[in-house]
Amino acid sequence: WTVSRPRSATCAAPLRQSRSSMTQFAVMLTCLIACVSSAGFRVHEQMELSEAAHAVAEKALSGYSWQKLWSEFDRVHPIGLDTMIKGMGEGISPRLLTALRRHNGDGPESLSEAELQHARMVINKMMEGQVTQLDVAIVQCKEEREKNTNTNNMINADLSRLGSKLASEKKRILKSQGGIEEAQENIKSATANLLEHENNCGDTVGNLEGQLKILKADVDAAALIVKLTECKKKALLAQTSGNVPALVACDHGKAAIISAANQDVKLTSAAAAIAFQRALAASEAGPSLLQLEAPVELPEYSVVAKQGSCSAVEGKKNCTVFKTEKVVKVANVKQCGAACSGNDLCQAFKFLNAGEVGICTLQFAPCRPTSECWADGKFTTYNKKSGSLSSAGESAPGIAEARATPPASKQANKCTMSDADCGLLNDNMAVFWGEVKDKYDAKMAELTLAKHQCKEVSTTINEEITLWNALLQERNADLGEATGEQSEATQTQTDKQREQRELSSEYKEIDKKCKDTVGSIMANLCGLRKVRGELATFSKTVKPDQIVDCVTTDWSPSQCSKSCDTGRQMLSRDVSQPTSNGIKCPPLQMVKRCNQFPCAINCKVSDWSGWGRCSKECGGGMQARVRTIDTRPDFGGEACPPQTETQQCNAQSCDRDCSLSEWTKWAPCTKACGNGSQRRIKKVTVKAAGNGKCPKALNHERYERQPCNTNECPPDPQCSGKMDIVLVVDSSGSWTEAGYNVVRAFVTGLTKMYDLDRKKVKLGIIEFSKEAHIIQGMTYDKDELEKSLANLKFRKGLTDMAKGLLAAEKLLLDGRKDSQSEVIVITDGKPSFKFATANAARKLNEHGARLVFMPIRTYGKSPFLLKWATAPGKENVFRVQGGLAELKTKMEHWQKTLLVSTCPTVSSPILAAHAAAQLAAAQSVEPTPPGATSAIAVSKHKVSSDPFSNLYDSSAALELA
Numbered sequence: 001w002t003v004s005r006p007r008s009a010t011c012a013a014p015l016r017q018s019r020s021s022m023t024q025f026a027v028m029l030t031c032l033i034a035c036v037s038s039a040g041f042r043v044h045e046q047m048e049l050s051e052a053a054h055a056v057a058e059k060a061l062s063g064y065s066w067q068k069l070w071s072e073f074d075r076v077h078p079i080g081l082d083t084m085i086k087g088m089g090e091g092i093s094p095r096l097l098t099a100l101r102r103h104n105g106d107g108p109e110s111l112s113e114a115e116l117q118h119a120r121m122v123i124n125k126m127m128e129g130q131v132t133q134l135d136v137a138i139v140q141c142k143e144e145r146e147k148n149t150n151t152n153n154m155i156n157a158d159l160s161r162l163g164s165k166l167a168s169e170k171k172r173i174l175k176s177q178g179g180i181e182e183a184q185e186n187i188k189s190a191t192a193n194l195l196e197h198e199n200n201c202g203d204t205v206g207n208l209e210g211q212l213k214i215l216k217a218d219v220d221a222a223a224l225i226v227k228l229t230e231c232k233k234k235a236l237l238a239q240t241s242g243n244v245p246a247l248v249a250c251d252h253g254k255a256a257i258i259s260a261a262n263q264d265v266k267l268t269s270a271a272a273a274i275a276f277q278r279a280l281a282a283s284e285a286g287p288s289l290l291q292l293e294a295p296v297e298l299p300e301y302s303v304v305a306k307q308g309s310c311s312a313v314e315g316k317k318n319c320t321v322f323k324t325e326k327v328v329k330v331a332n333v334k335q336c337g338a339a340c341s342g343n344d345l346c347q348a349f350k351f352l353n354a355g356e357v358g359i360c361t362l363q364f365a366p367c368r369p370t371s372e373c374w375a376d377g378k379f380t381t382y383n384k385k386s387g388s389l390s391s392a393g394e395s396a397p398g399i400a401e402a403r404a405t406p407p408a409s410k411q412a413n414k415c416t417m418s419d420a421d422c423g424l425l426n427d428n429m430a431v432f433w434g435e436v437k438d439k440y441d442a443k444m445a446e447l448t449l450a451k452h453q454c455k456e457v458s459t460t461i462n463e464e465i466t467l468w469n470a471l472l473q474e475r476n477a478d479l480g481e482a483t484g485e486q487s488e489a490t491q492t493q494t495d496k497q498r499e500q501r502e503l504s505s506e507y508k509e510i511d512k513k514c515k516d517t518v519g520s521i522m523a524n525l526c527g528l529r530k531v532r533g534e535l536a537t538f539s540k541t542v543k544p545d546q547i548v549d550c551v552t553t554d555w556s557p558s559q560c561s562k563s564c565d566t567g568r569q570m571l572s573r574d575v576s577q578p579t580s581n582g583i584k585c586p587p588l589q590m591v592k593r594c595n596q597f598p599c600a601i602n603c604k605v606s607d608w609s610g611w612g613r614c615s616k617e618c619g620g621g622m623q624a625r626v627r628t629i630d631t632r633p634d635f636g637g638e639a640c641p642p643q644t645e646t647q648q649c650n651a652q653s654c655d656r657d658c659s660l661s662e663w664t665k666w667a668p669c670t671k672a673c674g675n676g677s678q679r680r681i682k683k684v685t686v687k688a689a690g691n692g693k694c695p696k697a698l699n700h701e702r703y704e705r706q707p708c709n710t711n712e713c714p715p716d717p718q719c720s721g722k723m724d725i726v727l728v729v730d731s732s733g734s735w736t737e738a739g740y741n742v743v744r745a746f747v748t749g750l751t752k753m754y755d756l757d758r759k760k761v762k763l764g765i766i767e768f769s770k771e772a773h774i775i776q777g778m779t780y781d782k783d784e785l786e787k788s789l790a791n792l793k794f795r796k797g798l799t800d801m802a803k804g805l806l807a808a809e810k811l812l813l814d815g816r817k818d819s820q821s822e823v824i825v826i827t828d829g830k831p832s833f834k835f836a837t838a839n840a841a842r843k844l845n846e847h848g849a850r851l852v853f854m855p856i857r858t859y860g861k862s863p864f865l866l867k868w869a870t871a872p873g874k875e876n877v878f879r880v881q882g883g884l885a886e887l888k889t890k891m892e893h894w895q896k897t898l899l900v901s902t903c904p905t906v907s908s909p910i911l912a913a914h915a916a917a918q919l920a921a922a923q924s925v926e927p928t929p930p931g932a933t934s935a936i937a938v939s940k941h942k943v944s945s946d947p948f949s950n951l952y953d954s955s956a957a958l959e960l961a
Contacts (some may be wrong), residue, residue: 048765049519054512057519061141063554065133066522074526077519100531101638108538116539120581123532125281127525127583129547139555139571139592141514148507150852154501154597157636162493164639172644176479183472189466193862194461201454208447215440218272222433225276228800229426273528274333276432326362336360427733427830430798434784441835467613474612474624478644483901489960542581549582550575557592564599568592603640604631609706610810614649618656618689620716623649658694659686660702668820669708670875672717672906676709677875698871705872713900714908720755722813723822724762724778727751730827732769733796734857739884740794743856746887748789750895755907756780762819764811765789768804772799778814801827802836804853806840809844821849822902828861829855829879841868852876852902854894875901 047059048092056073060066096119099108126316168886273758330336333351340346340362352359460789536544552573561567571590606628615621624646634640660682669676682702688694695701719725729747731740747765758780765775765788773795776788808823815821823844831837844851853876866873878898880887887894900906 006662017029019589030544034559036909041450049516049523050077053519053523054515054640057515057522060134060518060522060722061138061514063146065552065554066131066525067551069522070526070529073519073522074530077526079523079527084531087847094355095693100534110533111535111538113369113540117542118534119535120539120542124583125526126447127528127532128586130521130525130528131583131586134525135590137514137517137521138200139590141518143593143596144510144514146594148503148510150595150597152500152504154600154636155496155503157600158496158634159493159500161633161636162489162496162640165489166486166493168642169235169482169489172482173479173486176475176482178471179475180479181467185473186468187472189467190465192460194458194465197457197461201450201458204450205447205454208443208450212440212443215436215443218267219433219440220435221267222272222276222429223731226426226429226433228430230797231533234819238582246745255957272436273921280428280432287513288574320775328360328362329357330360332358366717368880401629425733426796427798427832430800430832431734431830434834437833438835441833444454445835446458448714467615470613471615478626498763530827546580548577548580550579550585551577552585552588555846556592557572557594559596561593562596564597567594568598598635600637600819601631601634602638603629603633605629605640606644608645611647611649618650618652618654621649622646622650630830653692656686657689658692660695661685663704664708668721671901672710672721673709673711673717673900675682675707676901678708679703679705679872684798686763709904713896714906714911716908716910717896717903717906718753718755718909719762719898719899719903719905720757720759720817720907722819723902723903724764724812724819725754725812725824725902726766726778727805728803728808728823728825728827729765729767729775729792730769730799730804730825731767731793731795732799732828732830732832734799734828734830735884742884742888744789744792746891746895747792747826749891750898751785751789753895753899756785762815764814765792765794765806766804766807766811767792768800769795770800772800772807774807774811798832799827799830800833800836801825801831802833802840805837805844809847809849812847812849819902822852823849824852824854824898825852826856828857829865830857834864838864838868850876850902852898853877854878854898855879856880856887 011681053073053076054392056069056076060069063198065182078355093115096111096115099111106114267276325674328336328339330339330351333353336349336351336358339360340349343362346362347360350363370613393639394548532547533544536542553576555571555573558572560569560572565709571592573588575585575588608625608627611623611625614623624644626644629640629643661684663682664678666678669678671677681697681704684694686700697703727747727750735743751763751765756779762778762780763776763785764778767773767775767786775791776785779785804825805823812821812823841851850870851868853869855862855865855877857880865877869876877900878894
C-alpha cells in the first residue's frame with residue numbers, strides 16, 4: 001500500500017527494535033504522529049480523550065468517514081482556536097499566526113485577500129495530510145484487530161481441541177489402567193492354575209506310571225506262562241513222577257503262584273490272578289467242538305490306591321472312613337463284586353480271602369482321604385466308579401528261580417487241575433496274557449492321554465498367559481503414551497492460555513492507542529476545519545459556505561489473496577461529493593494486509609495397524625488396533641482422530657455346538673437281496689466345545705438308514721459286485737484240530753461263491769494266530785486261489801487278531817480305488833489282545849473298509865465285536881450261536897447267509913441257465929392266436945419259504961431274468 005510521505009529515520013529505528021507485533025504496531029502509530037509533526041503540524045500525543053470521544057473514534061474505526069463524524073466529535077471533544085493556533089507551528093506565516101492570535105490589534109480582517117486564500121490552501125494541505133494519516137491509521141488498526149481476532153480464534157480452537165484431547169487422554173488412561181489391572185489379575189490367576197495343573201499332572205502321571213510298572217510285571221509274567229505252555233513235540237502237561245500236574249496254581253498269601261515246567265511265576269495283582277483262573281478253568285479238554293461258557297466276569301472295578309486314599313485300619317482312633325459298611329460272607333471276590341453291583345447304594349467293596357469263606361465288606365459312602373487312614377495290607381479295596389489315579393499299593397510280581405520240584409510245603413497249598421488240550425491251554429493262556437496286556441495297553445494309553453492332555457492344557461494356559469502378557473505390554477505402552485500425550489497437551493494448554501492472556505492485554509493497550517490516535521487526528525481535522533472556517537469569514541471571494549471538501553464512500557474490501565499466512569486485500573471507495581475550495585479527494589484505493597495468521601495445521605495420522613490379539617478365545621473378548629500421529633495439529637487445525645480403536649471379537653459362546661457336514665451319498669446296500677439296508681451320515685466338521693451339544697453318531701440328525709434290495713435271494717448266490725475282499729481266518733489254539741478242519745472247509749466253500757474278475761471281485765486271504773500269515777494276496781485268479789487254500793493250517797498258539805486286521809489293512813493297499821473294501825473275520829470271538837484289536841478295527845473303519853465278524857464259537861457274549869464292526873454292528877456281526885457243531889451241519893446255509901449279507905450284488909448261475917432255456921423255448925413256440933393269453937404272460941412267481949431250499953419254476957426264472 002502506498003503512503004504519500006516516507007518514514008523518516010527516526011521512525012524506522014523504533015520499528016527495528018520492536019519485540020512483538022503489538023509493540024511494532026504501537027511504534028508505528030508513534031511514527032505516524034512524528035510524520036504528521038514533520039509535515040509542519042504538531043499533534044499533541046498526550047491529548048486525553050473522553051469516553052465519548054473514544055466512542056466517536058470507534059465509529060471511525062468501524063468505517064464511518066470523518067466528515068460524517070466531525071460535528072459529533074467537535075461536540076463531545078471541542079478544541080479551542082488558541083489550541084489549534086499553537087499546534088500549527090511553522091506550517092503558516094508568522095503574519096497569519098499573528099492575525100489569528102489578534103496580536104497587537106491585528107486580526108484576520110487585516111489580512112489581504114491573497115493572504116487569506118494562501119492560508120486556506122495551507123490549511124487544506126494540512127487537512128489533506130491528516131486525512132491521509134487517518135486513512136492509514138484506520139487501516140492499520142483494522143489489520144491489527146483482524147489479526148488479533150483471528151489469532152484469538154485460533155487459540156480458542158487450539159484450547160478447545162486441547163480440552164477434548166485431555167478428556168480423551170484421561171479416559172484412555174483410566175481404560176489402560178483398568179486393562180492393566182485386568183491383565184495382571186488374569187496373569188496371576190492363570191499362573192496359579194498352571195501351577196495347580198502341573199502339580200496335579202505330576203501326581204497323575206506319577207501314579208499312572210506306578211500302576212503301569214505293576215502291570216508291566218504282570219504282562220512279563222503272563223508272557224512267560226504263555227511261553228511255558230506252548231505246544232511242543234512232547235506235551236508239557238504230562239504227569240510228573242509224583243503224579244502232580246506240571247501246571248498248578250493256588251493263592252499263596254498275597255500272591256498267586258503258578259508253577260509250570262518246574263518254574264514258579266508270581267502274579268500279585270488281583271485282576272491278573274482272576275484272569276488266570278478264568279483261562280485255566282476254560283482249558284479243560286473235552287470231546288465237544290463247542291467252547292465252554294466263560295465264567296461270570298468281575299464287574300469293572302478299579303483297585304483303590306495306597307497313596308492318597310483310605311482303607312479301614314483296625315486299631316486306629318478317629319478314623320471314620322465310611323459312614324456305613326455291611327459285611328457278607330461269600331466264596332470269592334467275584335461274588336463280593338456281584339453283591340456290590342446288585343446294590344445301587346454300594347459305592348465300593350473290599351474282599352479278604354479267609355479260606356473257604358471270604359469276608360466281603362460293602363461300603364456305602366465315598367472314600368475320604370485323611371492323614372490317619374492308610375491301606376493296612378490286609379484288604380484290597382475296589383471302587384465301583386472310575387479308578388483312582390494313584391498307584392495301587394501292590395508289590396510288583398517277580399519270577400522265581402527254576403527248581404526241579406516245588407517244595408512239599410508249597411505243593412500242599414497248590415490247586416491241581418485235570419488234563420487239558422495242549423493248543424486249547426496255550427490259547428487260553430494267551431487270552432489270559434491278552435487280558436493282562438490289554439489292561440497294560442489301556443493304562444499306557446491312559447498315561448499317554450494324560451500326558452497329552454496335561455501338555456495340551458499347559459500349552460493352553462501358557463498361551464493364555466502369553467496373551468495376557470502381550471496385552472499387558474500393549475496396555476502399559478498405551479498408558480505411557482496416553483500419559484505422555486496428557487502431559488504434553490497440559491503444557492501446550494498452559495502455553496496457549498498464557499498467550500491468550502498476553503494477547504488480550506496487548507490488544508487492550510493497542511486498542512486504546514488506536515482510539516487515541518484516530519481521535520487525535522479527528523480532533524486535528526476538526527480544529528483545522530474550524531480555523532479555516534474562521535479565516536473564510538474574512539474572505540471576500542471564498543465564504544465558508546463556498547468551501548466544500550471532497551467526500552468519499554466507505555471502504556469496500558475485495559477478497560483476500562490468501563486464506564492464511566498474510567494475504568493482500570484491495571480496499572476501494574468512490575467520490576460521493578467532489579471538492580470545491582476544500583481539501584482534495586484522498587486516494588480511492590489502498591492495499592490492506594489480511595488473514596495475518598499462520599495456516600492451520602491439521603492432524604495427520606498413519607494407516608491403521610492390524611487388529612491385535614483377542615483378549616478371550618470365546619465368550620466375547622476385545623481386540624484393538626492403533627495408528628500413530630504423523631503431524632500434530634496447530635494454529636487451530638483439526639484435532640487428531642482417535643489413535644486406538646477396539647472391537648468385540650470371539651463373540652461366539654464358549655459352549656459351542658458341533659457343526660455337521662451335508663449328508664453323504666447313500667452307502668452300498670448291506671445285502672444283495674433279502675432285505676438289506678443302506679445308510680448315509682453327516683460328519684462332524686467342527687467339534688463341540690465347552691457344554692456344547694453334538695448328536696451321537698447314530699442319532700437321527702446325522703444318521704439315516706433305508707431299506708434296499710428287498711427282493712428274495714436266489715438259490716445259488718454268487719458275489720459279482722465290484723469289491724476288494726480280504727478273508728481273515730483265525731487259526732489259533734482255541735480250535736481243536738477237528739474244529740479247525742470245519743473252519744477250513746467253510747472258507748474253501750465260501751471262496752467258490754465269489755466271481756473273481758477284474759470288473760467284479762478281487763480276493764485275498766490272511767490267517768492269524770500268534771502271527772499273521774498271508775495265504776493269498778489280492779487276486780482275480782481262481783486257480784491260484786484254489787492252490788493257496790491248501791496252505792491253510794492249524795497253527796495253534798494265541799489269538800492275535802490285531803495282527804490279522806493290520807495285515808488286512810496292508811493287503812487292501814493292493815485293491816482298487818473305485819471298489820468297496822471289505823474285511824471278513826472268521827474267528828472264535830476270543831481275541832488275545834482286545835485293546836490292540838480295537839485300535840486296529842478302528843483304523844480299518846476310519847479308512848472306509850467295511851469290517852464284518854463271524855464268531856463261530858461263543859466266548860461269553862463278546863459285545864466288543866458289535867463295537868468293532870462297522871456300524872450298525874448288528875448287521876455286521878454274524879454269530880454262529882451253535883458254534884462249530886452248527887457250522888458243520890449248516891455250512892451251506894451260513895456260507896450263503898454271509899455272502900448275500902456282505903456282497904451288494906449277487907448273480908445266480910442256475911436262474912440264468914433256466915432263464916436262457918425258457919427264453920429259447922418261448923422263441924420256438926408258435927404265435928398265440930388273437931385273443932388268447934400266453935401261459936408265460938400269466939404265470940405267477942411262486943415264493944418259497946426257504947429261498948435256499950427250492951429252485952424257482954421256469955416262469956419265475958424267466959420273470960427274474
